[in-house]
Amino acid sequence: MKKLRTLLIALPLTALLSNTAFAGLISEDFNSGSVNGATLYGPSVVVNNELQLTSSNPSLLGGMSFSDQDNGQLIKSWGADFDFRIDGNSNGGADGISLTYSRLGEVGVASEEGLFSGLAIGFDTWNNDETSGNHISLRYDGVLLVEQHISAPSLQDGVVHNTAITMDEGLVSVSLDGTSIFTHQVANWSAYSGQFNFGARTGWAMSRQVVDNFNANTVAVPEPSMLALFGLALFGLARRKTIKK
Numbered sequence: 001m002k003k004l005r006t007l008l009i010a011l012p013l014t015a016l017l018s019n020t021a022f023a024g025l026i027s028e029d030f031n032s033g034s035v036n037g038a039t040l041y042g043p044s045v046v047v048n049n050e051l052q053l054t055s056s057n058p059s060l061l062g063g064m065s066f067s068d069q070d071n072g073q074l075i076k077s078w079g080a081d082f083d084f085r086i087d088g089n090s091n092g093g094a095d096g097i098s099l100t101y102s103r104l105g106e107v108g109v110a111s112e113e114g115l116f117s118g119l120a121i122g123f124d125t126w127n128n129d130e131t132s133g134n135h136i137s138l139r140y141d142g143v144l145l146v147e148q149h150i151s152a153p154s155l156q157d158g159v160v161h162n163t164a165i166t167m168d169e170g171l172v173s174v175s176l177d178g179t180s181i182f183t184h185q186v187a188n189w190s191a192y193s194g195q196f197n198f199g200a201r202t203g204w205a206m207s208r209q210v211v212d213n214f215n216a217n218t219v220a221v222p223e224p225s226m227l228a229l230f231g232l233a234l235f236g237l238a239r240r241k242t243i244k245k
């Protein structure tokens with residue numbers, strides 16, 4: 001009877017704790033002229049209250065990474081949304097923008113295909129023998145999984161577009177201006193620690209490629225070993241209490 005009472009105390013507490021996941025948050029409007037906890041690479045700059053990944057000049061490779069928001073914890077789900085604008089097109093405009101949730105420490109400049117580390121979403125404006133010169137891609141550790149042509153709008157039409165991306169245990173959904181573009185379950189996905197990393201590229205064809213109003217959240221995998229220890233400690237305390245009686 002005493003044992004049962006102890007279990008009744010310890011179990012709900014353990015269950016409550018295992019549902020409490022640590023969450024990181026980013027909300028960046030680039031309006032202060034610099035970005036806290038972020039690093040810029042190559043030609044990328046914060047200018048005019050936005051992040052300009054590349055200017056409209058040839059053969060550029062830009063990038064910006066945010067620091068890990070979760071102290072190295074494994075991330076089971078994340079969401080990100082941001083505005084982007086691609087204008088100043090020359091020779092047809094190219095190449096596009098990417099957002100990668102890359103593996104911890106894998107940061108730097110990246111093309112429109114993203115970093116070949118973790119999950120990368122690409123907003124691609126040049127047809128390199130691909131489905132089209134206006135598509136959104138998904139890669140996992142550099143392996144192409146989705147290449148979805150967008151019939152309208154043109155990603156490089158000079159207008160501000162918004163994209164929202166969610167990832168929940170390998171299930172990736174991407175929408176553009178509120179319209180779903182694709183949902184894809186990544187096979188063999190497993191939780192990893194990481195950070196968000198933007199990229200953009202130009203070649204012979206070029207565009208100015210700009211990002212603004214980046215919001216993101218991450219949810220870490222609860223740590224079962226710590227919770228198990230805590231549960232055992234509670235059990236021990238409750239038992240000592242009942243014995244003293």
Ligand SMILES: [Ca+2]
Nearest residue numbers: 029049050212
């Ligand atoms: Ca802004």
Ligand SMILES: [Ca+2]
Nearest residue numbers: 124126127128
């Ligand atoms: Ca391309």
